[in-house]
Structure formats: C-alpha cells, structure tokens
Amino acid sequence: MKLHNRREAAGHEILADDLQREGKRLAEQYKPSFEFEEVWSKFEQAGNLPWTKQRPFSGWLTWGAGIAVSLVVASGVLIGIGAVSPQVAEALRSIPFFDYLYAKGRDTDDLKRIEEKNLSTTANASAKDKGIEFNVVNVFYDGIQLVLNYEVSYPESTPKLTEKEAQVYYNLTFSGIQPQAISTHDFTITGEHTFVGTTRMSIGDKDMPAQLQLNMTVDCIGTTRGTWDVSIPLNKQKSDELTKIVYPKNLEFTYKNTKYTIDKLVFGPVTTQVVIGNVMPYYLFDLAMEDDKGNLYRNYGGSGATQDYYYFNLPPLTELNSHPKDVTLTLTEHGGPNTPSDEVQLFKCKIPLEWDKE
Known part of the structure; x- marks a missing residue:
C-alpha cells in the first residue's frame, strides 16, 4: 500500500x-x-x-x-x-433572450420549456450591410411554432442606440410551402451598439414537414435601409424525439347540422395540440383537456381554425404525469362558463393512451 x-x-x-x-x-x-x-x-x-x-x-x-x-x-x-468553432464560441457567450422577454412581462412559459429541454438549434446565419451586422443565433421549430432569436450589432462609431434604431423590418417565407401563420416579435437594447430580438410564429398547418428552409428577408434595421437576408434550415428532430401523436378512430359529434371529428392529438415537449376536422361552416369553440389524475389543460394563444379544421394549442403534459393512461376532451361553446358544464358542453370523450416503455 x-x-x-x-x-x-x-x-x-x-x-x-x-x-x-x-x-x-x-x-x-x-x-x-x-x-x-x-x-x-x-x-x-x-x-x-x-x-x-x-x-x-x-x-x-x-x-x-x-x-x-x-x-x-x-x-x-x-x-x-x-x-x-462558432458553435463553441456561441455556447460560451450565451444571450438570455427569454429572460429579456420575461422582464417585459411577456408570457414565457413555453419559451422556458424550449430552453430547459435544449430544443433550439444553432442557426449560423448572418449578414452585414452598411456596417450593421445581423446574426440569427438560434431557432426552435416543432411544426406548431417557430421561435427565432437574433442579435444586431451597430458599428462602435455610431451614436448610442435608441428604441427607434433597435428595430428589424423583415418578412418570413418558407421554401416550397405557404402555411397559415401569425407572428409577433420583441426587441431589447443590450448595449450602446447592440440589441436582440425574438420572433415567435404560430403555424396553422396541421402537417408541417420535418425539415424546412426558412427565408428571412430584412430590408431595414432601425432607420437604415439595406440588405440583411438570411436562409435558415429548420429541423424538428429534437422535438419529434419527445413527441407522441395519436390519431383517434371514430370520434365524432354533430353541432348545428355539421359533423366534426377528432383527427389528431399531438403531445409535444412544448405544446399539446388537438386537431378537429370538418369545420366549414365553423363556430367558435373552446376546448379543455383533463388527464387521468385530474390535471386540467386549457387552450391558449396560437389556437385557430382553417376552412378544414380547428387546431387547439394547450400546455404540454405535466412532468408529474407525463404518461397518463388517458385524457378526456371537453368541447364547449366559446364564451360560455369557464368551467364546462352539462348545459353548455357540446362533446366529451375519453381517449386511452399507450406509451412506449422507456
């Protein structure tokens, strides 16, 4: 010894x-x-x-x-x-995009889930014009929503940034597809010559590709005209690995002579989505989901409808009951009581779930 x-x-x-x-x-x-x-x-x-x-x-x-x-x-x-490498350098210089949004009073629950589960991917997309550098740092895409985080750097010789100069004017398109979508953005000044932005897009199409090319056309930053166009590959592999999709069979109901079907349930790491088909002509509905332990999930921002279906976006399953044996859907008239009752409910069904053994 x-x-x-x-x-x-x-x-x-x-x-x-x-x-x-x-x-x-x-x-x-x-x-x-x-x-x-x-x-x-x-x-x-x-x-x-x-x-x-x-x-x-x-x-x-x-x-x-x-x-x-x-x-x-x-x-x-x-x-x-x-x-x-750029990837390592970016990891060493992490920008708290979602903390900036939280400080502004924005709802960041879904964004925090993206961060906690490391679901974003490095974008490596940048452009420079008129001395101004535009850099898309990372992107999240799961087929339901898109989150872009980017940073803008002005030359050191320019005056101290104002809110007027901390703006990005852009247009987003997808190569080969034109989904129904709505988006919003926020900008935050982070230094005398730098600011960051976050764009959040809710996508209405129910079957988005696993891989996609996003084109971001930027023709003005602040009061400066120029060209800062970038193209960003999207891939929802990270979220797909944590997602379960259920296609119920023979779940339908009739409301005001119109037949509706429960087409699909998506249980993702950031969002749960319920798709209800045949909604033309459509009426305004609210949807609530309850798991087998009594946890209640209500639709929130980003829900909507097309000529062929509704899509309801709800929070993801709770970590305390991430693999429920079943969920119960309750559909009610929009604007009715917050708690569904027998008087206003249109449709209620229990859907059994089977999970792969981990």
Whole structure:
C-alpha cells in the first residue's frame, strides 16, 4: 500500500513537470492575456496547503486538477486567438433572450420549456450591410411554432442606440410551402451598439414537414435601409424525439347540422395540440383537456381554425404525469362558463393512451 502511494506521488511529479512545460510552450507561442506562471502558482499553492486545512483528496482528483490547469491555459489561448468553432464560441457567450422577454412581462412559459429541454438549434446565419451586422443565433421549430432569436450589432462609431434604431423590418417565407401563420416579435437594447430580438410564429398547418428552409428577408434595421437576408434550415428532430401523436378512430359529434371529428392529438415537449376536422361552416369553440389524475389543460394563444379544421394549442403534459393512461376532451361553446358544464358542453370523450416503455 505504501509502495503504491510513493509511485502515485512520483507519477504526479512527472505529470506536473510535463504539464508545466506544455503550458509554458503554449503561453510563449500564442501570448494569452494572462501569465501562465500566475495560474500554475495557484495550482501549486492549492497542492501545498497544510494538511489540517486540506480535505483528503484522492490521487485521481489531484491529477485532474493538473489537467484542469492545462485546460485553463489551452482554452484561454484558443479563445484569445479565435481558434474555437462558432458553435463553441456561441455556447460560451450565451444571450438570455427569454429572460429579456420575461422582464417585459411577456408570457414565457413555453419559451422556458424550449430552453430547459435544449430544443433550439444553432442557426449560423448572418449578414452585414452598411456596417450593421445581423446574426440569427438560434431557432426552435416543432411544426406548431417557430421561435427565432437574433442579435444586431451597430458599428462602435455610431451614436448610442435608441428604441427607434433597435428595430428589424423583415418578412418570413418558407421554401416550397405557404402555411397559415401569425407572428409577433420583441426587441431589447443590450448595449450602446447592440440589441436582440425574438420572433415567435404560430403555424396553422396541421402537417408541417420535418425539415424546412426558412427565408428571412430584412430590408431595414432601425432607420437604415439595406440588405440583411438570411436562409435558415429548420429541423424538428429534437422535438419529434419527445413527441407522441395519436390519431383517434371514430370520434365524432354533430353541432348545428355539421359533423366534426377528432383527427389528431399531438403531445409535444412544448405544446399539446388537438386537431378537429370538418369545420366549414365553423363556430367558435373552446376546448379543455383533463388527464387521468385530474390535471386540467386549457387552450391558449396560437389556437385557430382553417376552412378544414380547428387546431387547439394547450400546455404540454405535466412532468408529474407525463404518461397518463388517458385524457378526456371537453368541447364547449366559446364564451360560455369557464368551467364546462352539462348545459353548455357540446362533446366529451375519453381517449386511452399507450406509451412506449422507456
């Protein structure tokens, strides 16, 4: 046992010497903004504290600390010379887009779910004109909604940004498809020459492609005319992996001589969507969903109708009951009592659910 300890210590001395030489070599070659000796001395001091002030670290942890010092030096050098990928650089410089919206009093529950489940993808789409840089940082797409986060940077020589200059004028289109959609946006000034924006789009088409190309045409930023067009690939693979779709059979009802069918239920990580077909002529309905544990879900913003179907957007299933045995749908006349009752309800049905074993 004692022999093992002596070898471990000797091995650490050799490793420390190697790490110190390599760290100095990197520092001399790339000239980072900090002195290597400063970082190394901190490591040595940590390793030479009196035993009474130390916890009994294992040899593996001490070895890991040595590696950590090397990584600190290496990462500092790489960042200093710009030798990191755009994806890594963006991860290191995270922009709290949704926190800005929350500070403005916007409803960000669905956006927080996107963030918590890491459902956005890096966009890598940017354009520069008239000295102004427009950069789409990330995008979320699940076939039900689209969320774009972008940043705008003015030249340092320009005056301090005002609300008038912190605006983006754009048009969104999809290659090969023209879905029914509504959108909104918010802009927030983040510095003297920078601001960020978030665009949220609710999509009305019930069967959107898994992959799609989004074209964002920008012809004016603030009061400056120019061209900042970008094209962004969309992919809903991340959300699809967490989504269950149910197609009920023979679920229909009649209201004012018009037949309606429950076509589809989408249980996604951000939104639950219920699609009801044959709504022409259509009437205004409200829909509530209740799971087998009594949790109630009501339709919220983004719901709507086309000439062929309704689509109701509800919150996702609660984490406390993410795999219910069944859900009950209750359809009522729009504008009726908040709590569905027998007097106003048009249709009520229970739909059994089967989940894949995890």
